[in-house]
Amino acid sequence: MxxxxxxxxxxxxxxxxxxxxxxxxxxxxxxxxxxxxxxxxxxxxxxxxxxxxxxxxxxxxxxxxxxxxxxxxxxxxxxxxxxxxxxxxxxxxxxxxxxxxxxxxxxxxxxxxxxxxxxxxxxxxxxxxxxxxxxxxxxxxxxxxxxxxxxxxxxxxxxxxxxxxxxxxxxxxxxxxxxxxxxxxxxxxxxxxxxxxxxxxxxxxxxxxxMTPEERAYFARVTAANAEAVKAEKQRIQEAVEKKEVETVKNLLNLGILTVSQIAQTVGVSENFVRQLSGDR
Known part of the structure; x- marks a missing residue:
């Protein structure tokens, strides 16, 4: 912040x-x-x-x-x-x-x-x-x-x-x-x-x-620790989102109903992302 x-x-x-x-x-x-x-x-x-x-x-x-x-x-x-x-x-x-x-x-x-x-x-x-x-x-x-x-x-x-x-x-x-x-x-x-x-x-x-020098040092430590915590949390969220996207795309590919373009639009990912997962099947 x-x-x-x-x-x-x-x-x-x-x-x-x-x-x-x-x-x-x-x-x-x-x-x-x-x-x-x-x-x-x-x-x-x-x-x-x-x-x-x-x-x-x-x-x-x-x-x-x-x-x-x-x-x-x-x-x-x-x-x-x-x-x-x-x-x-x-x-x-x-x-x-x-x-x-x-x-x-x-x-x-x-x-x-x-x-x-x-x-x-x-x-x-x-x-x-x-x-x-x-x-x-x-x-x-x-x-x-x-x-x-x-x-x-x-x-x-x-x-x-x-x-x-x-x-x-x-x-x-x-x-x-x-x-x-x-x-x-x-x-x-x-x-x-x-x-x-x-x-x-x-x-x-x-x-x-x-602020005293001691208070400034403490504030700097707390700010740095919080920044690291926020960064780590964002990374966890991103990993969870990507995992969910992979699962959703694979499920839609398995159904065999939608095209690559339709799947990409539905999930909100690129067509290349869908093609890569399609090739993994």
Whole structure:
């Protein structure tokens, strides 16, 4: 991911420096409050590294995970996904149910006083058939009545957010706008709300001009590692596509119905590619 003065929040380094900043959790606490649309400030968070390994990148899918607990015992799982993820909801359920089982076991199977669990997914692409960029989901009846609010699924799809600075009012909108545009915004175009303390602190963490030599070295290592992971993943995808194309062409050749030209057009490959496989038969 290319970056200018500011490192993207939606990069693994940016996510760790902002959402995962254990030394200064103001941004995380304010962001969580905005994401769950709560009027009650979150005053403390404890990073939970026992249930999930915090702040890791899965090079196969570009996911960064964070788990934490607030002062009231509410559990938060935050995940970020950069690439396409049509089945990401299933992953959210897996994490949330794993957390649910963990808190139940810790309470010796006491279902009466379970803490709230918030599974939060921030995605660069769209996955839901909804129009809003922010979706809150609970277990509901056919009439839309809430059956259970102990577990809440929250999805933010950055691609659906298109508000301009003049239209932005809530902390949620400020958060999503910042995540989507910070790394592409020129210093002369900063919106006034970036001076709010919770955002200012986070933005300072992403300012490459203020990085120490050690931070620059770490950022360079992370960037290089991610580039290699992306390259390897693209290679795996390409190999899988080519394998599928070969299988499809061979199956069509075996049918003996279509011409070389028709097979090439159907599969989306060259006629020479089809002829080569035809000669292998």
């Amino acid at each position: 290319e970056t200018g003065i500011y490192i993207p929040i939606i990069s693994d380094y940016g996510f760790k420096a902002t959402f995962g900043n254990e030394a200064d959790s103001l941004f995380l606490r304010t962001a969580l409050q905005a994401l769950i649309k709560s009027d009650t400030p979150i005053r403390e968070v404890h990073f939970d590294k026992n249930v999930f390994e915090a702040l890791t990148i899965d090079s196969r899918s570009g996911i960064f995970d964070l788990a934490c607990t607030d002062e009231n015992g509410s559990q938060f799982i935050v995940e970020m996904q950069l690439g396409l993820a049509p089945h990401f909801v299933q992953r959210m359920k897996f994490y949330a149910l794993h957390k649910f089982n963990t808190v139940v076991e810790r309470g010796e199977f006491d279902y009466a006083n379970l803490p709230k669990i918030y599974a939060i997914a921030i995605l660069a692409k769209n996955i839901l058939p909804t129009t809003q960029f922010h979706t809150v989901a609970n277990l509901r009846s056919e009439e839309g009545e809430i059956i259970d609010s102990q577990m809440t699924f929250i999805t933010v799809e950055l691609a659906k957010f298109n508000k301009q600075v003049a239209e932005i009012e809530t902390d949620l909108e400020k958060l999503v706008y910042t995540m989507k545009t910070l790394h592409t915004t020129e210093p002369t175009q900063y919106p006034a709300f970036w001076n709010e303390e919770w955002l200012k602190r986070a933005i300072d963490e992403l300012d490459t001009r203020k």
